[in-house]
Amino acid sequence: MTTVTETKFSDIYIFAADRKAYIPDKRTLNALMLFEPEDFDAFFNLVESRWDGTNPSYSVYYDGIFYRVERGEAISGIQYCIRKMPSSTPSIRILGYPAELVNFLLGLRRSSGLILCSGPTGSGKTTTISSLLKEYLTKEGGFAYTIEDPTEQPLDGVYPVETGGLGICRQTLPINGNWGESLKSALRSKPRYIMVGEIRTPDAASEVLRAATSGHLVFSTIHANNITDAINSVVKYASSGDMSEDLAYDLFSRGILGVIHQTLVGKGIKKPQVSFVFANPDASKGDQVRAIIKTGKLNLATPIETQMTRMARNLPLFPENN
Secondary structure (H helix, E strand, O other): OOOOOOOOOOEEEEEOOOOEEEEEOOOOOOOEEEOOOOOHHHHHHHHHHOOOOOOOEEEEEEOOEEEEEEEEEEOOEEEEEEEEOOOOOOOHHHOOOOHHHHHHHHOOOOOOEEEEEEEOOOOOHHHHHHHHHHHHHHHHOEEEEEEOOOOOOOOOEEEEOOOOOEEEEEEEOOEOOEHHHHHHHHHHOOOOEEEEOOOOOHHHHHHHHHHHOOOOEEEEEEEOOOHHHHHHHHHHHHHOOOOOHHHHHHHHHHHEEEEEEEEEEOOOOOEEEEEEEEOOOOOOOOOHHHHHHHHOOOOOHHHHHHHHHHHHOOOOOOHHHO
């Protein structure tokens, strides 16, 4: 017998009524097999004990690895769908993005504003922003504060900087489930970087927009079908809370650094298929993308096509900055 940690699997399904666990059998496309690790009781007891009684999505940290848990109620009783997360946050250079896009993103590490990653469930959004944050910490240092529920990538710790000095990351959960208050607390901690695992409440959206316009570099994700939907979704969340729609579009236009939309494609090892639009990181200069977003009429097809074409040809997105 082996342990949970020693066994290679992506997902594990546990049914509490009979304390049975199943993982993919690796021989067929979809079939499962019974999983009986020697430390099952310890792992299962941890999964059950960490549920707070309200949120069905949470994470547990077991034997050096994060596991993302989804708790549900079936007719036969409680079930857990659990995904094993990586033991370390991967480099953004190995995730399959075009080299030109990676280099551009790394060049934004001294900028301020919002980098928003959108896409469907399971498209690697959190991995993208976590990998990018890790790169910034190892290249620039500084203090990073994350708010995640559940926590997926192991980022917490100290990062030696290539040129000297340190980067520090502290991963946190929303305070009593309140994303807005957690963001306000983060701002009081004076971080250089703020990562919000997902925008899914009005207070989170409005505080992310405020943070992005106050000198911080902010990372977040949102479920959306494309770039336009991503921007509109953030504005919709924010304007259903404590700000008007006009103010939300205005803050987004002033705070945006870039919006990336991604899906995973291919068989076996999947790679991200991306579209993107960036605002000029030099906010003192005129910018078409900021102007369009400010109006609330998101006719972004031309800027998206132009920027993606220029990047594919290895041309600068903003030649006026050179």
